[in-house]
Amino acid sequence: MSTSTAEPTSTSAAPADKSSNGAPRRDGYEPNMVLATQTFDVVGTRPVRHDGADKVTGRALYGADLALAGTLHGAILRSPHAHARIRSIDTSRAEQMDGVHAVVTADDLPEAEDKLVDVGEGDTRLSYVHGNVLAKGKVLYQGHAVAGVAARNQHVALEAANAIVVDYEPLPSYMTAPEAMAPDAELLHSDLRMKEFGEQTDKPSNVAEHFHWTAGDVAEGFAASDVVVERTFDTSTVHQGYIEPHNVTALWNHDGRLHIWCSTQGAFVVRDVTSKILEVPVSNIKVTPMEIGGGFGGKIPVYMEPVAALLSRKTGRPVKIVMSREDVFTGTGPTPGSHSRVKVGASADGKIQAMEATLAYEAGAYPGSFVAPGGMCVFAAYDCANLSVDCYDVVVNKPSSAAYRAPGATQAAFAAEQVIDEIASKLGLDPVDFRLRNAAKEGTRRADGPKFRRIGCEEVLQAVRDHPHYAAPLTGPNQGRGVAVGFWFNVGLESSCTLNVNTDGTVHLVEGSTDIGGTRTSIAMQAAEVLGIAAEEILPEVVDTDSVGFTSVTGGSRTTFATGWAAHDAAQKIVAEMRARAAKLWSVEADQVQHAKGVYSSNGNSIAFRDLAAMSSKTGGPVSATATVKPRGVGGSFSANIVDVEVDPETGKVEILRFTAVQDVGKAVHPSYVEGQMQGGSVQGIGWALNEEYFMGADGTMKNSSLLDYRMPTTLDLPMIDTCIVEVANPGHPFGVRGVGEANIVPPPAAIANAIHRAVGARMQRLPMSPPAVWAEVAGS
């Protein structure tokens, strides 16, 4: 299943004169390119998405749309302080207000046992999850939930929340990793002891964990280098910025069964974490995932679900809570700000001799900043024998950080890819050529140990080198072109899928992966490919946790890869059953029946899938199959950008003139959605690069917690994002699929920084590269 090619020939199924979404081409827009040779019947085509009609007609049901009879409305009281001890909480006035039905605080939660809990993409201490849901004893960030209220309506609930009197004793707050790491910094958690090199120490610290990975001898490598560049970098806290705020409705029935409806990337995560927090068996909790308006990793954690559940238990009625945008910014996990140092040495022949990085990431209020994947990715694109990577996971007084699209990797690439670019310049080498000379390949050992299987780093860089964008002339002063490359993983975890064959020849597909990126369709297409029927003849449905086998979180770029694999396996079982049914019809053995493209045949007899399905009642009854997978064979993805910018040196404003995203996706099951992922990741990366930041006041509170002042890019700030899909099949997957959704956010800030440097000579070592920051750098240089 090798499908690699570096020939930039377009095999895109999109009409030549249209962009992938059918919109008229804008001036200067090149059609998207797909670099591949292997084609399938369904995989690789662009059918209309199954959930499209519901989405465009507004009929898709989101959590905020849910209105159960007798619903009470909830509100969360949040901390105004970045760090404070809670002396007391007086809820009496709120409880006496007309229309208020219940108030809960951390005292209503069961005591947290000291044990680990799987929160979707890894384990954390249960007490931390507890503490983040409702603060106990201390608040650790502005926005930290302190109490919950259920009332007749939302207005009463908000008023009652504000009538709760909390006596705070403010404490010093720490907003960045270096501040919190200072020797005299007060501890956020009195019981936190640093874990170092995998061992639990007894050192009290705000550093939750220190990792160190090394290979070869970096001192020797730097000694052998003709050029060494070392720089430090800082990035601001940024939010995933999903448009739909978190929401939940919970109903704790009198029979002890708890039903939760919410917007989540993992219905089973919500079930299992809520079960641990509330000490209720998983079998007593049913989670119905509503349609989800964006997540990007930020809708994996559990925030309000246990609170709504407690309020429902107290009142006997459904309780619904919907966050405001300010709640989302201050009360949910952003991605860490970072402080890093990167040092790289290369010899005059253009070979990298040594690479060294120190990364310190802000975990927020509780440990777990994704600094480790940052350290795994920082030099992943390079084949270098001498490596040293230190990572520090540091708690600070900001919201507990959550996953955000390739969590940890973008900050690392911002640092590493600028140093790489500077070395290429000093050696007089083209930046793509320099990267190609040192590109990671099959067998390259990463800093953290594992060796790459077949990867597409070189092919991606070749596609960059050969792309017409890379050769196009710039058109004016203060313009510059930058490139960067980045890596992100693909995880397997666990998935389930059931296929039920209908007598009209269609197939209902039942799955548990909440759909945040068009995965209903990409999963259905893999079943259709195996069954030899059209994608439209598969009817996918995402169901509640009672109605499908366990399925891990939609995250880690795993859903098309792993749940698609489950669909593939279930479809193979259906094919086997259909061969047996046909064999029965023709009185032959099943192994004498062949299947190709949805037609079953044997000795001159043949019957189409649809006709065979119609006869299921006569051939043995309903046809149905379930498959569960825990796949290995994951395929990580490399992504690169070419970006042209123009800088106004008088104002520091950076205009993105042209942007091309190139990514190895293994096999693009639905190229339009893959292009959408590449464009979406690019746009989020551009926002992160240019304007997005948690702007914190001296008191540790966020000053820009609205979409007006937290500046994500609008369509008017962006050019068309051109895409180039490279397909180096993942040998570990039946269709060669790699994880696609995340790697695309990794290179944009670095590529834009490199472009700014080439445009005006300023080396931007801090994100965001906002107009004041760029102006200060240009004016100072």
Next chain:
Amino acid sequence: MHWIDYYRPSTLEACLEAFAKHGASARALAGGTDLLVQMRAGRLANNVVVDVKAVPELNEIRYEPGIGLTLGAAVPCYRIYGDPTVQREYPALIDSVSMIGGTQIQGRASVGGNLCNASPSADAVPPLIALGATCRVASVAGEREIPVEDFCTAPGTNALGEREVLVSLNLPAPSPDSGACYLRFIPRNEMDIAVAGAGVSVRLANGCFDSGRVALAAVAATPLLVPEAGAALGGQPGGRAAIAAAAAAAKAAARPISDMRGTAEYRGNLCEVLTRRALEKAVERAGGTLG
């Protein structure tokens, strides 16, 4: 739960009576793009809303050659930039009303409301000051006129008395050989608040600046008229040197703060850059050259 009384008078007299009766507890509702947001955020204590969209005097656009433009305080932006006469005579006003908010906001938001909201960053205000506009203010006790540059008194507060209403803005007819422009700086290309803004007008005569007015947004507690910048233009040859002097005067007059939208130093720089660029555009609109 707070209850709010809502009035919708259809005459100016009834409107003034409502304010006479309710005083400080009443707020005028035109487009509501600031008022409703602030009420929802709990930032206002009013319990009476007087919808002024049915009062004829607050909703007219009338241009009389030689006299000028009467712009009702509640006229929304889209009507202003859709008016051919305003497009022809007051391009600087068009600059500002077509950049406030997005299309939906422009369908509701009014210049009068933008002024009454008294935000230092209001985009409609500097061009009004540059164009020499005055405010017609009325109450049951009578009427008075206030120059726009004296209307805002601090962030969020204005010169209106408790019972007074802003009826209209009166812009003098532009003289021949005059030109004006408003420019602002925002980090994005749309849907943003000015980090700084510059509204300017110039009158040319015989290759010289006859007079000029420069007003700044978002660099002081109120929109700021900079007489020194105008003085740097008056009587000077109409070239880049005078423009540079005016831009430097604008920067010197600015008293910006550092906040999430930019540092004081950066805002000072923007005053100079925007004033220069706006003056260059105003000269072009006046039919002049930069030499």
